Amino acid sequence: MGGMVDSTGFCAPSTGNIVKGNALHWFRHGLRLHDNPALNHAVCRCVEGSSASGRLFCLFVVDRSRFELPRDEAHNVRMSAARHRFLHDCLRDLDDSLRQRGSRLIVALGDPVKVIPQLLTEWRIGVLTYEKDVAPYSMERDALVNKFAMEQGVEVYVQHSKTLYDLDMLKDKSGGRIPLTYNGFQKLTAQAGRVAKPVALPEGPIPGPDENLISEEHKQWIDTNEYVANTPLLFPGGETEALKRLETSLSDPKWVANFEKPKTSPNSLDPSTTVLSPYLAMGCLSPKVFWHRLADIYARHPKHSVPPVSLHGQLLFREYFHAVGYTTDNFGRMEGNAICKQIPWDRNDELLDAWEYSRTGYPFIDAIMAQLRMEGWIHHLARHAVACFLTRGDLWQSWEQGASVFEKYLLDGDWSLNISNWLWLSSSAFFYQYFRVYSPISFGKKTDPNGDYIRKYLPVLKNMPHKYIYEPWTAPKEVQMRAGCVIGKDYPMPIVDHAVASKQNMQKMKVAYEIQANRISSNSKKKGNSKSGDPPIKRRRL
DNA sequence: CATCAGTTGTTACG
DNA sequence: CGTAACAACTGATG
Ligand SMILES: Cc1cc2nc3c(=O)[nH]c(=O)nc-3n(C[C@H](O)[C@H](O)[C@H](O)COP(=O)(O)OP(=O)(O)OC[C@H]3O[C@@H](n4cnc5c(N)ncnc54)[C@H](O)[C@@H]3O)c2cc1C
Numbered sequence: 001m002g003g004m005v006d007s008t009g010f011c012a013p014s015t016g017n018i019v020k021g022n023a024l025h026w027f028r029h030g031l032r033l034h035d036n037p038a039l040n041h042a043v044c045r046c047v048e049g050s051s052a053s054g055r056l057f058c059l060f061v062v063d064r065s066r067f068e069l070p071r072d073e074a075h076n077v078r079m080s081a082a083r084h085r086f087l088h089d090c091l092r093d094l095d096d097s098l099r100q101r102g103s104r105l106i107v108a109l110g111d112p113v114k115v116i117p118q119l120l121t122e123w124r125i126g127v128l129t130y131e132k133d134v135a136p137y138s139m140e141r142d143a144l145v146n147k148f149a150m151e152q153g154v155e156v157y158v159q160h161s162k163t164l165y166d167l168d169m170l171k172d173k174s175g176g177r178i179p180l181t182y183n184g185f186q187k188l189t190a191q192a193g194r195v196a197k198p199v200a201l202p203e204g205p206i207p208g209p210d211e212n213l214i215s216e217e218h219k220q221w222i223d224t225n226e227y228v229a230n231t232p233l234l235f236p237g238g239e240t241e242a243l244k245r246l247e248t249s250l251s252d253p254k255w256v257a258n259f260e261k262p263k264t265s266p267n268s269l270d271p272s273t274t275v276l277s278p279y280l281a282m283g284c285l286s287p288k289v290f291w292h293r294l295a296d297i298y299a300r301h302p303k304h305s306v307p308p309v310s311l312h313g314q315l316l317f318r319e320y321f322h323a324v325g326y327t328t329d330n331f332g333r334m335e336g337n338a339i340c341k342q343i344p345w346d347r348n349d350e351l352l353d354a355w356e357y358s359r360t361g362y363p364f365i366d367a368i369m370a371q372l373r374m375e376g377w378i379h380h381l382a383r384h385a386v387a388c389f390l391t392r393g394d395l396w397q398s399w400e401q402g403a404s405v406f407e408k409y410l411l412d413g414d415w416s417l418n419i420s421n422w423l424w425l426s427s428s429a430f431f432y433q434y435f436r437v438y439s440p441i442s443f444g445k446k447t448d449p450n451g452d453y454i455r456k457y458l459p460v461l462k463n464m465p466h467k468y469i470y471e472p473w474t475a476p477k478e479v480q481m482r483a484g485c486v487i488g489k490d491y492p493m494p495i496v497d498h499a500v501a502s503k504q505n506m507q508k509m510k511v512a513y514e515i516q517a518n519r520i521s522s523n524s525k526k527k528g529n530s531k532s533g534d535p536p537i538k539r540r541r542l
Numbered sequence: 543c544a545t546c547a548g549t550t551g552t553t554a555c556g
Numbered sequence: 557c558g559t560a561a562c563a564a565c566t567g568a569t570g
Contacts, residue, residue, distance in 0.1 A: 177567090179567090180566070181548080181566090181567055182548085182549085183568080184568070230570065260549085261549060261550070262549050262550040263550085264550090307549090308548095309549050309550090380549095380550080381550060384550065430566095431548080431565090432562090432567090433564065433566085434563095435562075435563050435564060435565075436551040436565095437551065438550095438552090439551075439552065439553095442551090442553085443551080506563080510563090510564085510565090510567090513565070513566095
C-alpha cells in the first residue's frame with residue numbers, strides 16, 4: 001500500500017532527492033507502446049543513464065470526477081459504460097504488455113493536478129514524459145503539472161504523437177492561421193513534407209517499480225469486471241486489439257486502394273469502414289503507422305483512390321480538424337468562436353431527449369441513436385443524418401448539445417474531431433451549403449431499402465413491411481396491428497414534420513447568415529483591422 | 543469583383 | 557437510370 005496518494009494536498013519535496021534516471025511516463029491518451037516517442041525517451045533515460053538505478057514508472061490517473069461511475073444512470077453521466085469498458089480494456093492491455101517487459105502500469109485515482117506532483121516527489125522522478133494533448137481541459141491541466149515539475153527541477157518531455165505532424169510546426173508554417181478549407185490544409189501538409197516514420201520501443205527489459213507501490217485502489221480498478229458484464233464486446237479496447245484490427249482492415253488491399261468514403265454505407269449491419277477510430281482516439285494505434293501501411297498498399301496499386309475520399313484522405317481530415325481545434329479560441333462553443341456562424345438555436349430539452357433516446361418517430365434516426373447508445377460507434381454518414389436532424393435540418397437545437405451527447409457515447413469521442421464535425425454538419429463552419437438537407441426518410445433507403453438496419457436496432461419495428469418501415473405512421477391501422485407495432489402506442493408519432501421544419505429552418509439559416517454578413521461588414525468598416533479585439537458576439541433571437 | 547469548387551441532398555421528370 | 561431544378565452558401569483565386 002506504501003505508494004498510494006491520499007489526495008489531501010501535496011507535501012513539499014526535497015529537491016536534492018531527485019534520482020536522475022527515474023522516469024515517470026504519464027499515459028493519458030497515447031495508450032500504446034509502439035510509436036510512442038515520449039515513452040521511448042523515458043525508457044532510454046532509465047536504462048542508459050550513468051545512474052544505473054533508474055526506474056520507469058508508467059502511470060495512468062483515473063479522475064472519477066471527470067467521468068462518473070458507469071452505474072450512475074443519471075442523465076448527466078459523462079461517459080457511457082461502453083466507454084468505461086473501452087478505457088479499462090486499454091489499461092489492462094497496457095499492463096499486460098508492460099509486464100512482458102518486466103514492468104507494469106500503475107493506476108492512481110484522483111485529480112492529476114494533485115496526484116502527479118505527489119508522485120513526482122514520492123518516487124524521486126528526474127524526468128516526466130507524456131504525449132501532447134490539445135483539448136482545452138488537457139492543456140490547462142498539463143500547464144499546472146508542468147509548472148510544478150519545473151519548480152522542482154524535474155525535466156518535462158512532451159511529444160506530439162497523436163497526429164501525423166507536430167501541430168506546433170503546422171501552426172508556425174501557416175503563420176498561426178490554419179487554412180479554413182481542406183484543400184488549403186492539404187497544401188500546408190504538402191509543404192510540411194512527408195509524414196515521419198513511426199519509432200519503435202527499444203528492445204529489452206524495462207526496470208519497473210516495486211510491487212509494494214501497487215495500491216488496493218489500483219488493484220480494484222484494474223481487476224474489476226464490472227465494465228465487461230453489461231456491454232457488448234464488439235470493439236474491445238487496447239493496443240493489441242488495435243494492431244489486430246489494423247491487420248484485418250488492410251487484409252484486402254484492393255478494398256483499401258479503392259476506398260471511397262462517400263460510397264460506404266451508413267446502415268449496413270456490419271461496419272462498412274475500418275472502425276479504427278476508437279483506437280486512434282485513445283492512441284492505441286499510431287496514425288503514422290496507419291498512414292505508412294496505407295502508403296505501402298498505394299505503392300503497389302497505382303490506381304488507388306486519393307484524398308479527400310481515400311483512407312489517406314480520412315487521416316488528413318483528422319489532422320486538419322486537430323490542427324484547427326488547436327489554433328482556434330473557444331473552438332468548443334459558438335459564442336466567441338471566430339470561425340463559427342452565430343445561429344439562434346432553440347433550447348428544448350424534450351426534443352433533445354427524444355433525439356438522444358430514440359423517440360423522434362423517424363425510425364432511421366432512432367435506430368442510429370440506438371446503435372450509438374448500445375455500441376458506441378456509428379458510421380460517418382449516420383452521424384451526418386442524426387446531426388443534421390438535430391440542428392439545421394429538423395429540431396433546430398444547438399450543435400453544442402449534440403456534441404456533448406456524442407461525447408458521452410462515442411468510443412472514438414475526440415474533442416477536436418467531434419466539435420469540427422458538428423460545426424460542419426450544422427453549417428456553422430467548413431461547410432455552408434445549408435440547403436442540402438438529409439431526409440430522415442429517404443437517405444437510409446438508398447443503401448438499405450428493406451430496412452434491416454432499423455429492424456436490428458429498433459426491434460419493435462421488426463415486422464413492419466419494408467414499404468412503411470421508414471415512415472411507419474403512413475401504414476394503415478391493420479398493417480400496424482399485424483406488425484405488432486401501433487404508431488402512437490408502441491412507437492411514437494414523428495415529433496416534427498420534416499417537410500415543413502426543414503423548409504422553415506432553411507429560411508432561418510438564410511437569415512442568420514445574412515445578419516452575420518452584415519455585422520462583419522459593418523465591423524470592418526468601423527475598425528479597419530478586424531483581427532484584433534473582436535467584440536464579444538452576442539446571441540440573437542429571431 | 544467574378545468565378546469556381548466544394549467527400550457524403552432531394553425530388554421530379556424524362 | 558441519369559439529369560436538371562431546387563435555393564443559393566462560402567473561401568480561395570485571379
Ligand atoms: C457529428 C459528427 C461527430 C463526429 N465525432 C467524431 C469523434 O468524436 N471522433 C472521431 O474520431 N470521429 C468523429 N467523427 C468523424 C467520423 O465520423 C469518424 O471518424 C468515422 O466514422 C470513424 O469510423 P472509421 O474509423 O471506420 O473511419 P474510416 O473511414 O475508416 O477512416 C479512418 C480514420 O480517419 C479518421 N476520420 C475519418 N473521417 C473523419 C472525419 N470526418 N473527421 C475526423 N477524422 C476522421 C478517423 O480517425 C478514422 O478512424 C464525427 C463525425 C460527425 C459527422
